Amino acid sequence: MIKYILFDLDDTLFDFQKAERLALSRTLKELGIEPEEKILRRYNELNLAQWKRLERGELTLDQVKTERYRLLFGELGIEESPKKATAIYEKFLSTGHFFIEGAPELLETLAPRYHLYLVSNGTPHVQHGRLASSGMEHYFEGIFISQEIGYKKPDREFFDWCFARIPGFSRDAAVIVGDSLTSDIQGGKNAGIRTVWFHPLWNGASRQTSGEGELARIQPDETIERLADLPALLRAMDSGGPRGSLKR
Numbered sequence: 001m002i003k004y005i006l007f008d009l010d011d012t013l014f015d016f017q018k019a020e021r022l023a024l025s026r027t028l029k030e031l032g033i034e035p036e037e038k039i040l041r042r043y044n045e046l047n048l049a050q051w052k053r054l055e056r057g058e059l060t061l062d063q064v065k066t067e068r069y070r071l072l073f074g075e076l077g078i079e080e081s082p083k084k085a086t087a088i089y090e091k092f093l094s095t096g097h098f099f100i101e102g103a104p105e106l107l108e109t110l111a112p113r114y115h116l117y118l119v120s121n122g123t124p125h126v127q128h129g130r131l132a133s134s135g136m137e138h139y140f141e142g143i144f145i146s147q148e149i150g151y152k153k154p155d156r157e158f159f160d161w162c163f164a165r166i167p168g169f170s171r172d173a174a175v176i177v178g179d180s181l182t183s184d185i186q187g188g189k190n191a192g193i194r195t196v197w198f199h200p201l202w203n204g205a206s207r208q209t210s211g212e213g214e215l216a217r218i219q220p221d222e223t224i225e226r227l228a229d230l231p232a233l234l235r236a237m238d239s240g241g242p243r244g245s246l247k248r
């Protein structure tokens with residue numbers, strides 16, 4: 001029986017892409033840079049590449065946060081401090097939140113039945129600020145953030161650290177739910193727990209950045225397109241099925 005649910009935060013419960021776009025636009029304006037669509041798109045590409053490097057152990061989180069701006073400003077021919085940009089961006093990002101559709105209702109449904117935990121690679125003061133503004137903190141029995149722990153997803157050490165701090169924890173009774181194949185799903189596999197990939201579709205197209213190559217290499221145990229589908233999936237998993245996707 002599933003007892004423990006580990007949730008990723010960004011683009012699983014929080015709409016990070018919406019929050020990121022707003023914070024980035026406000027940051028660029030404060031630096032005197034017009035947030036044109038092509039600049040926002042290029043930042044997203046550079047940002048994703050740096051997070052992948054973090055997952056591979058090539059960068060630290062602090063390096064990720066400044067490298068994306070260093071590369072962007074270099075391409076734009078702008079002499080501006082990446083550290084300054086990072087500080088402004090995090091100030092804007094840490095205030096307010098946007099929910100993924102169905103997130104509050106899901107937590108309200110699951111909290112009386114399961115032990116809920118958060119596992120995030122995000123920046124601690126940003127994540128804690130957004131969680132405080134959302135009013136979601138009381139649903140979780142533990143909030144594990146990589147920079148506070150010293151390990152990151154998808155490393156097994158991150159999960160071992162978390163598991164050691166969950167009373168009565170059993171891998172057989174645990175599942176991780178997240179949007180990232182390389183961080184959440186691979187992390188769950190490294191940790192020896194079941195995995196649910198949250199892979200929503202908008203207008204028939206994937207919003208996620210994971211490509212076909214990653215999906216072929218990293219196979220989740222289950223897939224959902226809506227958070228509202230998770231309770232039924234958990235019950236089905238406890239009864240021995242399904243194996244695959246729950247789609248609209």
